Amino acid sequence: QQPDGGGLASFQAQGLASLAHSFMKLSINDATQPMQCIRAEINRMTLKGFTPGDLAQVAIAFAGLRAQQADQLVSTIAGEMFARKVDRFETSHMADLAWALVESVCGLRRFTSFMQLVGEVSIIRRLENVSAQSLSRLCSAFAKFSEQVQISTSEKFVRAAAKEAVRRGTSEFEPEQLANILWAAAKVRGMEGHAGITAIGKELL
Numbered sequence: 001q002q003p004d005g006g007g008l009a010s011f012q013a014q015g016l017a018s019l020a021h022s023f024m025k026l027s028i029n030d031a032t033q034p035m036q037c038i039r040a041e042i043n044r045m046t047l048k049g050f051t052p053g054d055l056a057q058v059a060i061a062f063a064g065l066r067a068q069q070a071d072q073l074v075s076t077i078a079g080e081m082f083a084r085k086v087d088r089f090e091t092s093h094m095a096d097l098a099w100a101l102v103e104s105v106c107g108l109r110r111f112t113s114f115m116q117l118v119g120e121v122s123i124i125r126r127l128e129n130v131s132a133q134s135l136s137r138l139c140s141a142f143a144k145f146s147e148q149v150q151i152s153t154s155e156k157f158v159r160a161a162a163k164e165a166v167r168r169g170t171s172e173f174e175p176e177q178l179a180n181i182l183w184a185a186a187k188v189r190g191m192e193g194h195a196g197i198t199a200i201g202k203e204l205l
Contacts, residue, residue: 013051055080057096063100063101138161162182
């Protein structure tokens with residue numbers, strides 16, 4: 001039996017997205033029931049009323065909390081974003097959804113076109129304007145995605161992101177973010193001996 005939205009009926013899309021994101025940020029141990037209620041209310045509203053930022057927040061929250069049926073919701077959100085044209089979304093929103101996909105969805109092959117487009121759009125944009133967190137999440141997403149499906153933009157994006165990380169220097173990144181970028185670079189042929197990547201690795205040790 002699916003729970004209803006309970007007292008959440010008065011919430012707008014942005015409020016539901018913020019509430020879901022708050023549960024994840026607070027690292028609440030058992031958020032099963034409230035997340036089920038949020039999911040029920042989202043189903044009632046449909047995703048049409050959610051902004052790109054709202055969709056990204058919901059995807060990150062459900063994937064991060066390993067919420068029940070997260071894979072179905074994240075898959076639906078990916079379909080909604082693809083239908084709205086990915087290139088209209090901010091890079092941070094694409095990064096959040098790409099990360100949520102690889103964290104919660106097992107059958108990634110059906111999202112090949114989506115990830116291909118995310119990679120193409122991200123490469124065209126200037127990576128110096130992309131946050132360290134978004135660079136890290138995109139690198140992690142492409143590296144994990146490549147374990148199931150090989151797409152040309154995975155290698156191109158990781159190369160570009162790794163070089164951007166080298167340009168910025170380690171001080172602009174959290175250790176976990178650098179680790180994600182290094183791990184992704186390790187999966188890209190030809191990056192193993194890159195002097196800048198090696199230097200970052202040494203600074204982490």
